[in-house]
Amino acid sequence: MKYTLPYGDKQLSFELPDDLPVSLLQLEEPAEESDAHDIVGEAIGSTCRAQLEPKIKPDSQIAIICDDVSRPTPAELILDRLLPVLADLGIPDEQIRIVFALGTHRRMTAAEIEQKIGSTYAGRFRICQPTYNQDSDFETALVTEKGDSIRLYHEVLSADIRIGIGNVVPHNTLGWSGGGKILFPGVASESSIANFHLKAALHPVPLFGEKENAVRDEVESWVERIGLDCIINTVLNRKSELVGCYAGHFVTAHRQAVEAAEAIYGTSFADQADLVIANGEPSSFDFWQGTKGLNASNIVASDGADVILCIPCPEGVGPHPEYLDFLGRENPEDILAAYIDEPNAAYDPVAVAVGTMIAKMRDRYRIHLLSDGISHDECHRAGIRKIDDLQTAIDQLLHMRRIEHAAIIRDGAEILPRKTD
DSSP, X not given: OEEEEEEXXXXXXXXXXXXXXXXXXXOOOOOSOOOHHHHHHHIIIIIIHHHHTTTOOTXXXXXXXXXXXXXXXXXXXXXXXXXXXXXXXXXXXXXXXXEEEOTTSOOXXXXXXXXXXXXXXXXXXXXXXXXXXXXXXXXXEEEOTTSOEEEEEHHHHTOSEEEEEEEOOEETTTEESSXXXXXTTTTBOHHHHHHHHHHHHHSSSOOTTOSSOHHHHHHHHHHHHHOXXXXXXXXXXXXXXXXXXXXXXXXXXXXXXXXXXHHHHEEEESSOEEEEXXXXXXXXXXXXXXXXXXXXXXXXEEEEEEEEEEXXXXXXXOSOTTHHHHHTOXXXXXXXXXXXXXXXTTSOHHHHHHHHHXXXXXXXXXXXXXXXXXXXXXXXXXXXXXXSOHHHHHHHHHHHSOOOOEEEESSTTTOEEEEOO
């Protein structure tokens, strides 16, 4: 039987035997499109205004914290509705700054900023972008009970009012994106981000799609102490069309958004597969982001399975080259424990944490990579097999071993498989 799989702006075609049971996991086709302006306007005009009005003073400095161009959040549409509310509350443009929560992503270009928020807003407001590994960009926001310093971007800490804009999808380190994540780790320093990822890497079970978990609880306790006055979180369908907007307190509004997102991103399957063919859409622009496709594969794949990940990676490995090396290490939990006991300044701590998280998955099954942007040598460093042709790789695996069940995962970076009883 013939199948297709999105691969960047292309479609990959391949065949599987007609008698092979295959589970096809993908997001549902969207229902009739709603009016996005009305959805956002209602959330901001009522809940968001009510949240902000008691706190805002005439001289308040406002930081609007927004995710970057790698995320599909309709930021310009949200600003269209949010900025008039701030103006009506007496806040002039010069008291508003737009801060991009880059995490450890690279700084956005001028063209990408315009793409994200529109040319009008890009020229009208002061734009701020932290550089995660430039320590002078950050100040200590608080010290945790365990003695860890949480350092955040000074342009955020110096604001009187902080408003977060983000989108909600399943996430491997906090369960779901959105909510307080826009503040931490969104605008945190390298050391703070690394500690956050280390906590997730040490967690005994994967957190992908878990609404309530210990790591998120701890992060939200920090955000509560630091202060995030309002969030505006969106839920999009597989075509990146707006289906929901939730504004208000960063926990309450976030959980409302997650409930709506679960209905869109959750999909059921009955049997685990010993052959999984997955993509990393819509995050396949580099290896760092594209390996998000392994989160869903990790749920669907049986122990000892073969997983073929198809991600074009036009930007190559991404911001953490050492990610490959730690993904490829044997005994990842021992390496992580050793690093925590005695950190090595020569290593990228974020690469250590995330690399060992994915390496645990590699211990469960074999990973094969189809990618135009990742070389054979880079795959060797990561401990994965580079393939040059999808159909040839499938045929070889079918010939080498008995495959009893296969799964095809589209929308691989965002879909949340749930096994039925």
